[in-house]
Amino acid sequence: xxxxxxxxxxxxxxxxxxxxxxxxxxxxxxxxxxxxxxxxxxxxxxxxxxxxxxxxxxxxxxxxxxxxxxxxxxxxxxxxxxxxxxxxxxxxxxxxxxxxxxxxxxxxxxxxxxxxxxxxxxxxxxxxxxxxxxxxxxxxxxxxxxxxx
Amino acid sequence: xxxxxxxxxxxxxxxxxxxxxxxxxxxxxxxxxxxxxxxxxxxxxxxxxxxxxxxxxxxxxxxxxxxxxxxxxxxxxxxxxxxxxxxxxxxxxxxxxxxxxxxxxxxxxxxxxxxxxxxxxxxxxxxxxxxxxxxxxxxxxxxxxxxxxxxxxxxxxxxxxxxxxxxxxxxxxxxxxxxxxxxxxxxxxxxxxxxxxxxxxxxxxxxxxxxxxxxxxxxxxxxxxxxxxxxxxxxxxxxxxxxxxxxxxxxxxxxxxxxxx
Ligand SMILES: Nc1ncnc2c1ncn2[C@@H]1O[C@H](COP(=O)(O)OP(=O)(O)O)[C@@H](O)[C@H]1O
Ligand SMILES: [Mg+2]
Numbered sequence: 189x190x191x192x193x194x195x196x197x198x199x200x201x202x203x204x205x206x207x208x209x210x211x212x213x214x215x216x217x218x219x220x221x222x223x224x225x226x227x228x229x230x231x232x233x234x235x236x237x238x239x240x241x242x243x244x245x246x247x248x249x250x251x252x253x254x255x256x257x258x259x260x261x262x263x264x265x266x267x268x269x270x271x272x273x274x275x276x277x278x279x280x281x282x283x284x285x286x287x288x289x290x291x292x293x294x295x296x297x298x299x300x301x302x303x304x305x306x307x308x309x310x311x312x313x314x315x316x317x318x319x320x321x322x323x324x325x326x327x328x329x330x331x332x333x334x335x336x337x
Numbered sequence: 338x339x340x341x342x343x344x345x346x347x348x349x350x351x352x353x354x355x356x357x358x359x360x361x362x363x364x365x366x367x368x369x370x371x372x373x374x375x376x377x378x379x380x381x382x383x384x385x386x387x388x389x390x391x392x393x394x395x396x397x398x399x400x401x402x403x404x405x406x407x408x409x410x411x412x413x414x415x416x417x418x419x420x421x422x423x424x425x426x427x428x429x430x431x432x433x434x435x436x437x438x439x440x441x442x443x444x445x446x447x448x449x450x451x452x453x454x455x456x457x458x459x460x461x462x463x464x465x466x467x468x469x470x471x472x473x474x475x476x477x478x479x480x481x482x483x484x485x486x487x488x489x490x491x492x493x494x495x496x497x498x499x500x501x502x503x504x505x506x507x508x509x510x511x512x513x514x515x516x517x518x519x520x521x522x523x524x525x526x527x528x529x530x531x532x533x534x535x536x537x538x539x540x541x542x543x544x545x546x547x548x549x550x551x552x553x554x555x556x557x558x559x560x561x562x563x564x565x566x567x568x569x570x571x572x573x574x575x576x577x578x579x580x581x582x583x584x585x586x587x588x589x590x591x592x593x594x595x596x597x598x
Contacts, residue, residue, distance in 0.1 A: 205504075205507040205511065206470060206507075207470055207504065207507035207508040207510075207511045208507065208510075208511040208514075210470055210475075210511070211445075211475060211508070211511035211512055211514075211515050211516070212511070212515060214444065214445050214475070214515070215445075215515040215516070217444070218444040218445065218446075221442055221444060
């Protein structure tokens with residue numbers, strides 16, 4: 189990239205522009221579409237790809253067929269995160285743009301598709317998952333106090 | 338096998354000579370090389386400008402870039418204008434692009450997919466866009482080419498256009514990051530410049546300060562003959578040379594910049 193482009197970029201990067209939000213929204217949808225197509229192509233494999241223990245199945249009252257594969261190295265308890273998707277409380281929201289590693293983003297989209305299947309309220313699940321993972325980390329670090337405390 | 342270089346003319350403001358400039362550039366390039374012009378504005382000004390057809394709604398019904406994108410193949414929607422110059426037209430229905438893309442689950446690579454079968458038939462693909470942040474602008478910028486894809490920012494020397502430059506730059510930058518890593522801003526073209534306007538020099542300085550070295554040296558001045566070109570057309574037009582006078586050095590400069598990249 190030329191110096192020139194970089195200078196312009198710095199100028200541009202100062203704010204999260206409407207353009208960036210608009211384009212990124214497309215990029216996210218594209219990624220989901222690709223994941224969706226892949227999912228339809230190998231429908232049988234997808235559940236094995238997602239590594240979540242099966243408590244969530246009862247918890248979220250869906251008929252998602254997940255493999256019971258409890259990874260002890262997990263720092264984060266996926267059960268409570270994913271079950272909290274059904275929480276009723278709605279704190280105020282803020283929109284931010286975040287760069288994910290490509291594989292993490294793909295994985296997240298897969299997870300969202302799995303979790304939102306058969307669910308009436310599909311909107312906001314992705315944000316909910318990411319938000320609640322970060323919330324757990326922040327609670328563990330003592331930066332946020334535990335919900336309900 | 339060589340493929341077409343893509344040049345998208347844009348700015349987030351109307352009336353900055355996008356259609357006129359993309360049209361004359363297509364015409365000049367086609368004197369020596371093979372050119373495909375694409376109209377991405379539902380106003381269809383480039384379509385009318387190059388084909389001389391003003392009843393675009395009827396004449397090109399279901400034969401536009403909208404159908405090319407929806408069907409994923411541009412070939413049936415290419416019209417020959419003259420030797421070495423083809424166009425994919427647009428008309429009013431292109432306004433439904435966002436909705437059509439959504440219901441057909443099309444991504445921002447939809448134009449790229451439609452153009453794939455014809456990329457090796459042309460040396461240049463020249464695209465006119467509407468002013469503003471729409472799919473019509475994003476699709477061309479997201480279209481990759483092995484020979485390079487470029488954006489040209491149109492600027493008419495006005496205060497409104499000055500503030501529209503960074504907006505279009507942001508669109509370019511965001512599209513480059515998310516879709517087309519090789520997309521480059523080829524330059525800022527000053528057009529419709531009034532020789533007598535005293536603020537010209539200040540505008541030049543301001544643009545040079547904000548975007549060093551991006552301004553094309555060639556400047557397109559306001560000319561009655563250029564304006565009349567949309568009435569007289571390119572064929573057997575006695576004032577043609579006069580009308581496109583300022584564009585001749587611009588197109589040479591543009592080709593040089595493309596070569597350098
Ligand atoms: N160099 C020029 N001299 C005189 N008139 C021009 C020139 N370039 C464009 N025009 C006229 O200015 C108006 C706006 O140009 P147009 O190409 O339609 O801009 P845009 O596509 O950016 O909206 C048109 O009426 C066009 O004929
Ligand atoms: Mg126009």
